[in-house]
Amino acid sequence: MTTLELPATVRRPRVPASFGQAAVGALVVGLVVGPFIPLVYSSIRSKALYLPGGTFSLAGYRTLFADPAYWTAVKNTLLFAVSTTTLAVVGGTLHAILCTRTDLPGRRAYGLLLTAPIVVPPLGLVVGWLTIYGQGGYLTQLVSRNLHLPVWNLSSIPGMSLFGAVVTLPIAYLTVRAALSGTDSSLEDAARSAGAGPLRVVGRITLPMLRPAMLNCTVLIFSLCLEILGIPLFLGGPSGIDFYASYLYRSWSNSATPDPPFVSAGAVLLLVVVSLLLFLRSRLSGAEQRFVAVGTRGGGLRRPLELGRWRRPASAAVGAFIGVTSVIPLIGLILMSFVRVLTTLEAPWRLATSDNWRAVATDPALRRAITDSLLIAVGGGAVSVALVAVAALVAHRSRFPLRTVLAPTLMYPRAVPGVILGIGFFWTYLMFTPGSLVRNNLWGEAIALCVRNLTLAYVVIQPSLARLSEELDRAGRAAGAGWWTIARRILLPMLRPALLAAFVLMFITLLGDYDPVVFLQKPGTEVLGVTMLQYWSTGVQGPVAALAVIQVVLTAAVLLIGARALRRASHA
Amino acid sequence: MPEIRVQNLRKSFGASTVLDGIGFTVRDKEFVTLLGPSGCGKTTTLMSIAGFQTPDEGVIAVGGDVFVDRAAGVDLPAERRDLGIVFQSYAVWPHMTVAQNVAFPLSLRKVDKRTARGRVAEVLELVELGAHADRYPHQLSGGQQQRVALARAIAPSPRVLLLDEPFSNLDAKLRERARDRLKQLQLSLGLTTVFVTHDQDEALAMSDRILVMNGGRILRDGTPEEVYREPGARFVAEFLGQCNFVTGSIETGPGGGAVLRTRDFPDGIAIRADGVSASGAATVAVRPHDIELCGPDGNGAEGTVVESVFLGDHYRYTVAVGGARLEVHAARPVAPGPVRVRIPPHSAVLVD
Numbered sequence: 001m002t003t004l005e006l007p008a009t010v011r012r013p014r015v016p017a018s019f020g021q022a023a024v025g026a027l028v029v030g031l032v033v034g035p036f037i038p039l040v041y042s043s044i045r046s047k048a049l050y051l052p053g054g055t056f057s058l059a060g061y062r063t064l065f066a067d068p069a070y071w072t073a074v075k076n077t078l079l080f081a082v083s084t085t086t087l088a089v090v091g092g093t094l095h096a097i098l099c100t101r102t103d104l105p106g107r108r109a110y111g112l113l114l115t116a117p118i119v120v121p122p123l124g125l126v127v128g129w130l131t132i133y134g135q136g137g138y139l140t141q142l143v144s145r146n147l148h149l150p151v152w153n154l155s156s157i158p159g160m161s162l163f164g165a166v167v168t169l170p171i172a173y174l175t176v177r178a179a180l181s182g183t184d185s186s187l188e189d190a191a192r193s194a195g196a197g198p199l200r201v202v203g204r205i206t207l208p209m210l211r212p213a214m215l216n217c218t219v220l221i222f223s224l225c226l227e228i229l230g231i232p233l234f235l236g237g238p239s240g241i242d243f244y245a246s247y248l249y250r251s252w253s254n255s256a257t258p259d260p261p262f263v264s265a266g267a268v269l270l271l272v273v274v275s276l277l278l279f280l281r282s283r284l285s286g287a288e289q290r291f292v293a294v295g296t297r298g299g300g301l302r303r304p305l306e307l308g309r310w311r312r313p314a315s316a317a318v319g320a321f322i323g324v325t326s327v328i329p330l331i332g333l334i335l336m337s338f339v340r341v342l343t344t345l346e347a348p349w350r351l352a353t354s355d356n357w358r359a360v361a362t363d364p365a366l367r368r369a370i371t372d373s374l375l376i377a378v379g380g381g382a383v384s385v386a387l388v389a390v391a392a393l394v395a396h397r398s399r400f401p402l403r404t405v406l407a408p409t410l411m412y413p414r415a416v417p418g419v420i421l422g423i424g425f426f427w428t429y430l431m432f433t434p435g436s437l438v439r440n441n442l443w444g445e446a447i448a449l450c451v452r453n454l455t456l457a458y459v460v461i462q463p464s465l466a467r468l469s470e471e472l473d474r475a476g477r478a479a480g481a482g483w484w485t486i487a488r489r490i491l492l493p494m495l496r497p498a499l500l501a502a503f504v505l506m507f508i509t510l511l512g513d514y515d516p517v518v519f520l521q522k523p524g525t526e527v528l529g530v531t532m533l534q535y536w537s538t539g540v541q542g543p544v545a546a547l548a549v550i551q552v553v554l555t556a557a558v559l560l561i562g563a564r565a566l567r568r569a570s571h572a
Numbered sequence: 573m574p575e576i577r578v579q580n581l582r583k584s585f586g587a588s589t590v591l592d593g594i595g596f597t598v599r600d601k602e603f604v605t606l607l608g609p610s611g612c613g614k615t616t617t618l619m620s621i622a623g624f625q626t627p628d629e630g631v632i633a634v635g636g637d638v639f640v641d642r643a644a645g646v647d648l649p650a651e652r653r654d655l656g657i658v659f660q661s662y663a664v665w666p667h668m669t670v671a672q673n674v675a676f677p678l679s680l681r682k683v684d685k686r687t688a689r690g691r692v693a694e695v696l697e698l699v700e701l702g703a704h705a706d707r708y709p710h711q712l713s714g715g716q717q718q719r720v721a722l723a724r725a726i727a728p729s730p731r732v733l734l735l736d737e738p739f740s741n742l743d744a745k746l747r748e749r750a751r752d753r754l755k756q757l758q759l760s761l762g763l764t765t766v767f768v769t770h771d772q773d774e775a776l777a778m779s780d781r782i783l784v785m786n787g788g789r790i791l792r793d794g795t796p797e798e799v800y801r802e803p804g805a806r807f808v809a810e811f812l813g814q815c816n817f818v819t820g821s822i823e824t825g826p827g828g829g830a831v832l833r834t835r836d837f838p839d840g841i842a843i844r845a846d847g848v849s850a851s852g853a854a855t856v857a858v859r860p861h862d863i864e865l866c867g868p869d870g871n872g873a874e875g876t877v878v879e880s881v882f883l884g885d886h887y888r889y890t891v892a893v894g895g896a897r898l899e900v901h902a903a904r905p906v907a908p909g910p911v912r913v914r915i916p917p918h919s920a921v922l923v924d
């Protein structure tokens with residue numbers, strides 16, 4: 001054996017890694033924090049920003065606190081957020097464990113179907129639920145009018161919480177599942193061979209290991225609940241129940257002068273609450289390190305926990321859950337797109353029509369909405385995932401001095417009400433000269449939507465990154481690799497499954513999200529969500545259902561392809 | 573001439589001091605082991621050399637290059653230190669084949685493809701993994717992964733090889749083979765090596781020199797024989813295998829050497845040590861296999877065999893001598909009951 005004659009030094013890039021890290025960090029912080037500056041500024045002015053003669057004043061806050069409707073909205077929101085989050089996290093975790101760690105019959109199909117509420121775009125699901133379970137809904141009519149039974153009220157806070165949990169459960173499910181598929185099941189096997197039954201293994205080993213993932217999605221879902229706009233607008237309307245976001249939205253749109261300072265004040269207060277929440281979370285979940293399963297060995301075949309005689313009942317329960325929450329509303333939605341009106345008084349086929357679909361095919365605004373949204377979902381999704389992946393590496397795997405601000409920054413946009421972020425972008429584009437480059441075209445909307453959803457990519461990528469032992473990058477550094485080389489050749493390739501999952505989630509969300517662009521959309525720059533909202537509010541229901549069906553088909557296709565690719569990626 | 577110089581390394585995490593003035597040198601081609609109980613700061617020391625921990629104080633230099641000098645504000649990044657390192661978890665990259673893992677450090681240097689391929693083959697042959705070049709890590713056993721990590725570490729001919737308990741995840745049989753293989757490799761390549769372990773057999777078998785650590789300090793520095801025979805500190809004696817301790821007072825013996833006086837050994841115990849100041853209370857350490865047992869009629873201290881265990885190549889006896897209990901290893905069987913216990917001259921060493 002000879003010793004190799006090697007050049008003494010390794011090739012080094014001319015620019016130190018910290019410049020690139022700083023650039024990525026600055027970009028992320030700028031994009032996320034930037035829009036809030038005009039927002040905060042406007043909350044402490046006496047008049048809207050574009051009006052002359054404003055002075056600094058806290059009048060906005062005083063107006064807000066004097067309004068009893070504001071305090072009612074706060075109370076409603078808290079009630080809703082607590083019950084929704086509890087239901088969603090418990091449900092999502094339960095389903096994730098059942099579908100990945102047990103021998104539940106049909107777990108693979110369920111695993112796919114459980115994500116349905118994000119496959120169905122938020123407005124589509126609302127429309128679907130309203131057509132079936134709403135006050136005039138098909139099943140509601142059937143039970144109350146035809147069977148003369150007491151009936152539920154979807155427009156009450158419990159009703160909305162239930163729906164909210166259905167909408168947010170997939171977030172908990174996906175986060176927990178991603179964490180589960182990464183943890184070494186030999187940890188569970190070890191407990192089983194120590195004599196622990198399946199239930200005890202789940203309680204003592206699986207659940208504690210899942211703590212970071214569960215904490216992550218609890219905060220995320222809770223924050224989502226604080227800002228939810230579609231549910232109070234569509235479901236709360238009939239009973240006059242307002243939530244925080246809908247209170248702000250209504251105040252904004254009903255006000256004589258747009259953007260009254262007290263709306264900004266309300267938005268700023270919510271920002272503060274949400275920021276405190278994030279700070280709390282960073283305190284709670286500090287010790288990522290503890291959950292690193294030692295090394296990358298393990299191997300061996302994964303044997304599921306046996307449910308025994310609970311197999312069939314559990315499977316039936318999961319199936320029924322999916323049927324009631326997703327399949328039936330989806331059928332309602334599809335029916336709706338093919339009929340003039342859905343009612344128990346007349347058989348649906350008597351009311352069949354193709355007008356809704358013809359409208360989608362011919363109306364240029366509707367067609368543009370589809371192509372624009374697709375463009376944003378694909379392009380924006382890819383760019384966002386790339387940015388978030390690198391930002392996550394800077395945040396967790398670099399010695400960049402300001403790295404600790406990045407994780408909370410990445411969690412921020414999704415914790416902030418979308419409507420408020422949208423207002424922030426609206427003012428930013430209006431106030432700053434470079435903003436005119438993206439004002440009145442699709443770029444502005446794409447940026448707002450992507451920034452808003454950076455968090456989703458992050459919460460998928462971060463747990464996977466935390467599970468990669470730091471010795472893997474240390475080995476790279478000892479071999480002589482710099483930070484970018486390690487990122488490019490070691491960490492990012494190992495994160496491939498997570499990146500793919502993040503892209504799929506981004507695509508789906510970007511296709512359906514609308515709150516941040518409610519105030520940005522102009523004729524000619526339509527996206528699906530806002531167009532559906534606008535058409536629905538003018539009483540057009542059929543074409544909206546048709547658009548929702550298109551969203552469903554598109555996202556289902558991406559999800560299927562993504563799931564297949566993910567399987568291949570994690571096999572390699 | 574890669575000589576590692578470590579001076580006055582200090583490191584605290586919050587209130588707990590983990591390294592408390594560590595200093596040593598490793599000469600060219602030398603195999604030095606950091607030996608000590610769990611939590612004594614071995615990994616922290618090794619990671620400070622590798623560049624993954626920054627000491628609060630101290631100097632680390634290899635050859636002419638200063639890696640760390642806190643006083644002068646020098647702290648070379650890990651990737652510029654040109655060291656080979658094997659982690660406890662191996663850290664073999666799961667998305668690369670064995671060959672790609674080994675080729676990675678070469679690809680970072682200006683090595684042309686042909687040379688690199690040849691080198692990878694050569695190194696894999698060396699660790700007997702030539703046939704597994706195209707496998708992925710999850711298709712390998714633990715021992716094979718450990719060898720991939722080793723191959724990857726030595727592929728670019730590093731100045732220094734650092735190993736952090738590389739065998740702790742292997743079973744005993746495999747560990748012995750891996751140990752022999754590593755030692756051979758180190759000798760034939762002339763690698764300057766720092767090895768971390770808490771297993772004294774491993775340390776004794778492989779090292780040119782052993783540094784015994786406890787509580788963030790180095791207690792003893794010497795060849796395996798020196799450290800074993802003259803532990804110097806009670807902790808070191810105990811850590812390197814079973815040991816009996818006898819306490820008494822030191823006097824100058826008839827031959828001029830030092831003798832430990834104690835009630836249980838009327839003849840005293842001759843101490844192997846030069847220049848022992850002949851006064852005061854002291855403790856000596858005696859290895860179990862150095863103690864001789866003979867029948868009740870022989871000479872030596874009176875004792876009683878209270879327990880005996882057959883261990884294949886020797887017997888282990890527990891012998892009560894006065895108030896003390898001694899552990900004795902003997903090749904031949906001894907009947908239970910009264911015996912005479914003799915501690916041959918120069919098998920007892922002063923500790924503490």
Ligand SMILES: Nc1ncnc2c1ncn2[C@@H]1O[C@H](COP(=O)(O)OP(=O)(O)OP(=O)(O)O)[C@@H](O)[C@H]1O
Pocket residue numbers: 585590608609610611612613614615616617770
């Ligand atoms: N990042 C850290 N934060 C706080 N304390 C630490 C940290 N890393 C190590 N320590 C402490 O430093 C001490 C020495 O750790 P080190 O890993 O060097 O021990 P070791 O000798 O390698 O032990 P082992 O044989 O168990 O690997 C331990 O008491 C440990 O608790």
Ligand SMILES: [Mg+2]
Pocket residue numbers: 614615616736
């Ligand atoms: Mg250690």
